Amino acid sequence: MNEIEQFTKSEYKYGFSTDIEQEMAPKGLSEDTVRFISAKKNEPQWMLDYRLKAYRHWLTMKVPTWQNVHYPQIDFQDIYYYAAPKAKPKLNSLDEVDPELLDTFKKLGIPLEEQKLLANVAVDAVFDSVSVTTTFKEALKEKGVIFCSFSEAVREHSELIKQYMGSVVPYTDNYYAALNAAVFSDGSFVYIPKGVRCPMELSTYFRINAENTGQFERTLIIADDGAYVSYLEGCTAPKRDENQLHAAVVELITNENAEIKYSTVQNWYAGDENGKGGIYNFVTKRGICKGNNSKISWTQVETGSAITWKYPSCILKGDNSIGEFYSVAVTNNAQQADTGTKMIHLGRNTKSTIVSKGISAGRGNQTYRGLVKVSKAAENARNHSQCDSLLIGDKCGAHTFPYFEISNPSAKIEHEATTSKIGDDQLFYCQSRGISAEEAVSLIVNGYCKDVFKELPMEFAMEATKLLSISLEGSVG
Amino acid sequence: MLSIKNLHASIGGNEILKGISLEVKAGEVHAIMGPNGSGKSTLSKVLAGREEYEVTAGSVEYLGKNLLDFSPEDRAREGIFLAFQYPVEIPGVTNIMFLRTALNEIRKYHGKEPLEGPEFLKLVREKTKILDLDDSLLKRPVNEGFSGGEKKRNEIFQMAVLEPKLAILDETDSGLDIDALRAVSDGINKLKNKDNGIIMVTHYQRLLDYIVPDFVHVLLNGKIVKSGTRELALELEEKGYDWIREEQKEEVV
Numbered sequence: 091m092n093e094i095e096q097f098t099k100s101e102y103k104y105g106f107s108t109d110i111e112q113e114m115a116p117k118g119l120s121e122d123t124v125r126f127i128s129a130k131k132n133e134p135q136w137m138l139d140y141r142l143k144a145y146r147h148w149l150t151m152k153v154p155t156w157q158n159v160h161y162p163q164i165d166f167q168d169i170y171y172y173a174a175p176k177a178k179p180k181l182n183s184l185d186e187v188d189p190e191l192l193d194t195f196k197k198l199g200i201p202l203e204e205q206k207l208l209a210n211v212a213v214d215a216v217f218d219s220v221s222v223t224t225t226f227k228e229a230l231k232e233k234g235v236i237f238c239s240f241s242e243a244v245r246e247h248s249e250l251i252k253q254y255m256g257s258v259v260p261y262t263d264n265y266y267a268a269l270n271a272a273v274f275s276d277g278s279f280v281y282i283p284k285g286v287r288c289p290m291e292l293s294t295y296f297r298i299n300a301e302n303t304g305q306f307e308r309t310l311i312i313a314d315d316g317a318y319v320s321y322l323e324g325c326t327a328p329k330r331d332e333n334q335l336h337a338a339v340v341e342l343i344t345n346e347n348a349e350i351k352y353s354t355v356q357n358w359y360a361g362d363e364n365g366k367g368g369i370y371n372f373v374t375k376r377g378i379c380k381g382n383n384s385k386i387s388w389t390q391v392e393t394g395s396a397i398t399w400k401y402p403s404c405i406l407k408g409d410n411s412i413g414e415f416y417s418v419a420v421t422n423n424a425q426q427a428d429t430g431t432k433m434i435h436l437g438r439n440t441k442s443t444i445v446s447k448g449i450s451a452g453r454g455n456q457t458y459r460g461l462v463k464v465s466k467a468a469e470n471a472r473n474h475s476q477c478d479s480l481l482i483g484d485k486c487g488a489h490t491f492p493y494f495e496i497s498n499p500s501a502k503i504e505h506e507a508t509t510s511k512i513g514d515d516q517l518f519y520c521q522s523r524g525i526s527a528e529e530a531v532s533l534i535v536n537g538y539c540k541d542v543f544k545e546l547p548m549e550f551a552m553e554a555t556k557l558l559s560i561s562l563e564g565s566v567g
Numbered sequence: 568m569l570s571i572k573n574l575h576a577s578i579g580g581n582e583i584l585k586g587i588s589l590e591v592k593a594g595e596v597h598a599i600m601g602p603n604g605s606g607k608s609t610l611s612k613v614l615a616g617r618e619e620y621e622v623t624a625g626s627v628e629y630l631g632k633n634l635l636d637f638s639p640e641d642r643a644r645e646g647i648f649l650a651f652q653y654p655v656e657i658p659g660v661t662n663i664m665f666l667r668t669a670l671n672e673i674r675k676y677h678g679k680e681p682l683e684g685p686e687f688l689k690l691v692r693e694k695t696k697i698l699d700l701d702d703s704l705l706k707r708p709v710n711e712g713f714s715g716g717e718k719k720r721n722e723i724f725q726m727a728v729l730e731p732k733l734a735i736l737d738e739t740d741s742g743l744d745i746d747a748l749r750a751v752s753d754g755i756n757k758l759k760n761k762d763n764g765i766i767m768v769t770h771y772q773r774l775l776d777y778i779v780p781d782f783v784h785v786l787l788n789g790k791i792v793k794s795g796t797r798e799l800a801l802e803l804e805e806k807g808y809d810w811i812r813e814e815q816k817e818e819v820v
C-alpha cells in the first residue's frame with residue numbers, strides 16, 4: 091500500500107462512553123424545550139425571557155450555507171437539547187460527585203480530586219449539559235477571581251451576566267449563535283477584577299457523552315482594568331455513528347490594559363475514516379478589546395470534529411489594542427474545516443497578528459477564511475497575516491480566502507501565504523536517512539507548527555504536540 | 568559487501584531493471600555510467616528501498632543479509648546511504664534538526680546513546696569545514712530554496728555526518744561548479760576507506776579524475792552491458808554510447 095494512504099488509520103483514544111443515568115429534555119426544539127432547560131437550571135425570569143427572544147429570532151433565520159463544507163441537513167427536531175447526569179440535588183463538594191463521572195474525567199487525563207489536581211490549573215468540568223465541578227474555587231476567590239459554571243453565574247452574578255452576556259455575540263449574530271442563546275446549557279464564567287493577575291491557568295474541559303445530544307455551552311470571560319488571565323479549553327466526545335452538534339458561543343471582554351489569552355485544544359471525535367459519525371463543531375468565538383492598551387490572543391489547535399466551522403475574532407476598539415490569532419488545524423480522513431479569524435480595527439494604533447497553519451491529510455478538506463477590516467477612524471492600524479497550508483498526500487485539499495476591507499489609508503497590512511506538500515518523495519527521503527515515515531511526519535508537522543505551539547501554555551504545548559502526532563498517526567506506513 | 572544477482576524491477580507493469588548483477592567489495596569504488604533513462608537512478612532507489620518499484624526477480628545481499636527484507640529506514644540504519652539526483656525539500660524542518668534526528672535514529676538502532684548539544688555541534692562543525700558549507704544552510708529548512716549545487720553539497724554533508732558503509736551517489740557531480748566539485752570529491756575521498764564501498768552514478772568522467780574508480784560499468788536499457796576500468800570511462804567520453812549499442816545489437820543477432 092502507498093505510504094501516504096496508510097497515514098490515516100489511528101484510534102481515537104477518547105472514544106469510550108460513560109454509562110450513567112441521564113435526565114433528558116424531551117427530544118426536539120420548541121418553546122417548551124427552552125422553558126424546560128431554564129426551569130431545570132432554576133433561572134430567573136429575565137434569563138428565560140432572553141432565551142425565548144433568541145428562540146423566536148432563530149425561527150426567522152436560515153441555515154447558513156456559505157461555508158466550504160458539505161454535510162446533510164441537520165434535523166433540529168431530532169436532537170436532545172438537554173442531558174444531565176442524574177445526581178444529588180446540590181453538590182457541595184467533590185465527595186458528592188458521581189464516582190462514574192470522576193472516573194470518566196480521570197480516563198480523559200483530567201483528575202478532579204483535590205490531591206491530584208494539576209498544579210496551577212483550575213478546572214471547570216462540563217459533562218453534557220452541566221458543569222460537574224470547578225476546582226480551586228476557594229483559592230481563586232481570595233484574589234476576587236470568579237470562576238464558576240455559567241448556570242451558577244446566572245444565579246449568583248446576575249448583574250455581570252446581564253451587563254456582558256450577548257454584548258460581543260448578540261443572539262442576532264448568526265444562526266447558531268441564536269440557537270445557542272435559546273438552549274445553552276452550561277459553560278464557564280470568568281471575571282478577573284481590576285488589577286488582578288489570575289494566579290493560575292483556568293481551564294474548562296467539555297465532554298459530550300449522551301447520544302443524539304447537542305452541546306450548547308457558553309463561555310464568558312471578563313478581564314477588568316489591568317487584569318490578566320490565561321484560559322484553556324479542551325474537549326472530547328465518545329465515538330458514535332451519528333453526528334452530534336456542538337454549537338458554542340464564547341465572548342471575551344478586556345477593559346483598559348487588560349489581557350486575555352484564550353487557548354483551545356479541540357479534540358472532538360472526528361468520525362471514522364469513511365466520515366461516519368463525528369462532531370459538527372459550529373462555534374462563534376469573539377472578543378472585544380474594549381479598553382485602551384488591551385489585548386486578546388486566541389490560540390487554537392483543532393484536531394478533532396467531523397466538521398469545524400469557526401472564526402475566533404477580535405474587535406479592536408480601544409486605542410493601541412492588540413488582537414492575535416494563532417491556529418493549527420488538522421483535517422485527516424474525511425474531516426472538513428472552514429476556519430480562520432476576523433480582526434476588526436476600530437481604535438487608533440491597533441495591531442493584529444494572524445498565524446494560521448493548516449494541515450490536510452487523507453481526504454481532509456480545509457479552508458482558511460480571514461477578514462481584516464480597518465475602519466475609517468482606525469488611524470495607523472497594523473496587520474500581519476501568515477497563512478500556510480501543508481498537504482500530506484494528494485487526495486486532500488486546502489483553500490485560502492483572505493479578505494481585506496481597508497477604509498483608512500494609513501493602514502499597514504502584510505499578507506503571506508505558502509503551500510507545501512509532503513508526498514512519498516519527502517517521506518522516502520527521510521527514510522533513506524534512517525527516519526521512519528511516522529517520525530518524519532511528526533518532525534515535519536511539529537516544525538511547521540512551532541510558531542503556534544510556542545503560544546500555548548507549556549503543559550498544553552506538549553499535549554498538543556502529542557495530539558497532533560496521534561491525529562496524523564497511521565497516515566503513513 | 569554488496570552482491571546483486573539478476574535484479575529485475577518494474578513500475579506500473581513496466582520493466583526498468585532487466586537483470587542486473589553487480590558485486591561490490593569493501594574498499595571498492597564503482598562508477599556506473601549510461602545514457603539518460605537507462606535505469607541508473609532506478610537501481611539506486613531500489614537499493615535504498617523505494618517501494619514504488621516492484622522487485623520481480625533476483626536478489627540483493629548486503630553484509631550477508633537479504634537487503635530486500637529491510638525497510639528503507641532500516642537499510643539506512645544498516646549503513647546504506649543514497650545521495651539523491653534530485654534532493655527534495657522538507658518544509659518546516661531545519662537542516663540541523665533533520666540531521667540530528669537521522670543520526671540519533673541510526674545510533675539508537677545500534678544501541679548507542681543519542682548525540683546531543685555540544686557533541687553533535689562539534690561533529691557538524693568538523694563536517695561543514697570539510698565541505699566548505701555555509702553555516703546558514705544548517706538553520707534553513709532542508710533543501711528549501713537551496714541552489715542546485717547547494718543541494719548536492721548538502722547531500723554529501725549529510726553523508727559525512729552519517730558515515731555510511733555503502734554510499735550510492737546518484738549524479739552528485741552534476742550541477743556543481745569547479746570548486747564545489749573539488750570540495751565534494753574531497754569529502755567523498757575522506758569517507759573512503761578499506762571498509763566502505765561507494766557506487767557513483769555519473770555522466771562525466773571528470774569526477775573520476777578526483778575519485779578514482781576501481782571499476783566502471785555501463786548500464787544500458789536496464790542491464791549492465793559492459794564493465795571495465797577507468798579507461799572505459801575515457802573511451803565513453805570520447806565515443807559516446809553508440810558503439811556499445813552496436814555491440815549489443817550484434818550480440819543479440
Ligand SMILES: Nc1ncnc2c1ncn2[C@@H]1O[C@H](COP(=O)(O)OP(=O)(O)OP(=O)(O)O)[C@@H](O)[C@H]1O
Nearest residue numbers: 578583601602603604605606607608609610619652
Ligand atoms: N516512477 C516512475 N514512473 C514511471 N516511469 C519511471 C519511474 N521512474 C523511472 N521511470 C522510467 O524508468 C526509466 C529509467 O529511469 P531512471 O531515472 O532510472 O534513469 P537514469 O538512468 O537515472 O536517467 P538519467 O541519466 O536521466 O538520470 C525511464 O524511462 C523512466 O522514465
Ligand SMILES: [Mg+2]
Nearest residue numbers: 607608609652
Ligand atoms: Mg538518474
